[in-house]
Amino acid sequence: MRDEEQANSMRLTLISMPWAIFNRPSIQLGTLKGFLGQQPEQIKVDCLHPYLAVAARLGMDYYRQISENPWAGEALYCGLLFPGQAEQAAQVFARYLPARITGMGYEQLLSQLEEEMEKWLDQLQLDNCSLIGFSVCFSQLPASLYAARKIKARWPDIPIVMGGSTCTRELGSSLLAEFSAIDYVITGEGEQPLQELLLHLNGQTELTCGTILRKNQTIAALTDHEISEIADLSSLPLPVYDDYFQEMQILGLDFIPVLPIEFSRGCWWNKCTFCNLNLQWQGYRAKKAEQVATEVKEMHKKYQCLDYTFTDNALPVKEADLFFATMADSGKDLRFFGEIRTLKKAATYHLYRKGGLNSVQVGIEALSDSLLARMNKGTTVMDNLVAMKFAASASMTLDGNLILEFPGSSQEEVTETLRILELALPFRPLSAAGFFLGHGSPVCVQPKQYGITAIVQHPNNRKLYPKRILDNLDMLIKSWRGDRTLQKKQWLPVRNRIVQWHQFHARRPDPSKHALSYRDGGDFIIIRQERINDPPLHHRLRGLSRRIYLACEEPVEKKKLLTQFSQVTKEQLSGFLADLEQKKILYANTKSCLALAVRQP
Ligand code: SF4
Known part of the structure; x- marks a missing residue:
């Protein structure tokens, strides 16, 4: 290498810590590597996924269970990061991963993770490394802080930067103040700021980007010229996942990964x-559909x-729409x-x-129209039931959350939710998600509008972090004071009903059949309805009744039904629809109705 080239060459090591999902490479790392690799400067990027080695050591199933319980995962690395908190962190861990998880206890897990960290550090090669970057998302904060501290102890001269969705401006600034191992935090999109930081460290440019935070910097609102985002995503190259596959090979892991796009x-x-x-x-x-289709083709x-x-x-x-039409062919x-x-x-x-879209997460969140309006979801109960029905009819797995205990929920909203849950019984159950207060969310920004009287640290974080540090950390998940106790009590029947909903589906003898389905006999239909703790019911709808029910296959306005079936009076139609709703085979709101049974193929 020529002297000039050597002076300009930079080496960046990017790290993604547990509890990233082990069977996926990090798209954050892969995208940054792809982007930096196409720049004119010579930047060598190594992507490290130490979560793979942790998964190999703990066992895939065990790792998966921990990674699916973010508080449990955070409790483990907080126990290592702050040994004085280990006892309380063990309580948080036990709460989220109770006795059904057999095998290692909390203490044993800490030893395993500590040993794995030392082993990983021993084989790290950071010669000539200009910068180490941690991508911090979801439950990766404690593990990243722990690894950063360990790395800094061994390689004190290499600057460390943290970025990722967890690193908001407020938290980023407090991390810099509280953790001496961190030198920079990038808040927001990573590509261009990371490039600028590398060039700066190489003496080639000043830091102008406002999303790169340094120690002792007071944060202010960003001006437009301080934001550095990729204007056109089509300029991004394919993410590079080569390092992940190499690490898999070295560790002898032989699963087939799921690739993020x-x-x-x-x-x-x-x-x-x-x-x-x-x-x-x-x-x-x-991006345009065409580009994504090309990316899939190239990754494939x-x-x-x-x-x-x-x-x-x-x-x-x-x-x-365009993308899946292309994929279908x-x-x-x-x-x-x-x-x-x-x-x-x-x-x-x-x-x-x-x-190929066989599994979706849909933003259901609530089954009460007024609650959905207060959440500003832009959807209705009808939209949500439509999604659940159509996903079922397309044999698509639909997962979604029902947010319980939303501040300011009324008893009427809880009652409506319980009523709709009866109608939603045949569809794949949703997950109960207790409301949490997310930093920067509209509820958090205007708490009084939602009856929140005070915003406080989350009780789990109070157990996981020493008070002196937590007092200065602006964490992503917060707790609040207001009507919490009332909401918990009010929503308990919904929580219980959701448990019952899951049990009903877990015990169904033939899950390949729809729990509420119909077969069309030409001039009559037979609707088969599975029930909780009772044998299935069969409803036969003949002639006009059949035709009206089939006309409700997609949401249809009642006034349209009256025009279509002019032989029926408004009162007769209302009575008929009310009867079907009472039988839980149709949903109607003031304007429209939807037949809930799915045609059995
Ligand atoms: S605003 Fe948030 S919750 Fe709502 S649709 Fe967008 S990402 Fe989903």
């Missing part, structure tokens, strides 16, 4: 009052994987997971399913 950044809706998922993005951007060829997971908060609707057995907002048409679910 990215359609968009931010959320095209971005209005839900409980949501803080878009703090790191300043603007919404999406390069890494020979068939399963892909979209990292988007919500897939872009029009481009997703690919002739390959590809499978995708994606998060979507509710879609209106059965045909769209079927198209997406044909294009």
Whole structure:
């Protein structure tokens, strides 16, 4: 290498810690490596995924269970990071991973993780490394702080930067103040700020980007020229996952990974009052379907994987239509997971399913219209039932959350939720999610509007972090004072009903059948309805009744039904629909109705 080239060459080590999902490479690391690799400067990027070695040591199933319980995962590394907190952290761990998890206890796990960390540090090669970067998302904060401290002790001269969705401006600034191992925090999108930081450390440029925080810096609101985001996502190259595959090989892991892909950044809706998922993005951007289809094709060829997971908060609707239509014609057995907002048409679910989208997370959140309005979801109970029904009819696995204990919920809203749960029984059960107060969410920004009288540290964080440090950390998840106790009591019947809903589905003798289905006999239909603790019921609808029920296959306005079936009076129709609703085979609101039974193929 020529002297000039040597002077300009930089080496960056990027790290993703537990509890990242072990069977996926980090898209954050892969994207940064791809981006920096195409810049004119010579930047060598090594991506490290130490969570793979931890998964190998603990066993895949055990690792998976911990990674699915963020508080349990944080409790483990907090026990190592702050030994004085270990006893209380063990309580948090036990609460989230109770006795059903057999094998190692908390203490034993700490020893395993500590040993694994030392082993990993012993084989780390950081010669000529210009910068070490941690991507910190979800439950990776304690593990990243622990690793940063250990690395700094061995390599005190290498600067350390942290970034990722956890690193908001407020938390980033407090991390710099409280943890001496961290030299910089990038708040927001990583590509361009990371490049600028590397060039700065190499003496080639000043730091101008406002999203790079340094020690002792007071944070102020960002001006437009201080924000550095990729304006056009189509300029991004393919994420590079080579290092992950190499690490898998070295560790002898032989599972087939699921590859993360990215359609968009931010959320095209971005209005839900409980949501803080878009703090790191300043603007919404999406790739074109054609580009994403090409990326999938290239990854398919390069890494020979068939399963892909979209990292988007919500897939872009029009481009997703085009993308799945392209995939439907690919002739390959590809499978995708994606998060979507509710879609209106059965045909769209079927198209997406044909294009490989076999599993979705849908933002259901509530089954009460007034509650959905206060959450500013932009959806209704009808939209949510439509999503659940159409996903079922397209054989698509739909997962979603029902947010319980939303501040200011009324008894009427709880009662409505319980009523709708009766109608939703045949569909795949939702998960109960107790409301949590996310830093930067609209509820957190305007707490009084929601009856919140004070925002305080989350009780789990009070157990996991020493008080002196926590007092100065602006954590992402907070707790609040207001009507918490009332809400817990009020929502308990819903919580119990959700447990019953899960049990009903777990015990169904033949899950390949729909729990509420119909077969069409031409001039009559037979609806089969499975029930909790009772044998299935059968309803036969003949002639006109059959035709009206089938006309409600998609949501239909009642006044349209009256026009279509002019032989029926308004009163007769209301009576008929009320009877079907009472039998729990149809949902009607003031304007429209939806038949709930799914045609049994
Ligand atoms: S909850 Fe989902 S849809 Fe709502 S703003 Fe957040 S990311 Fe967007």
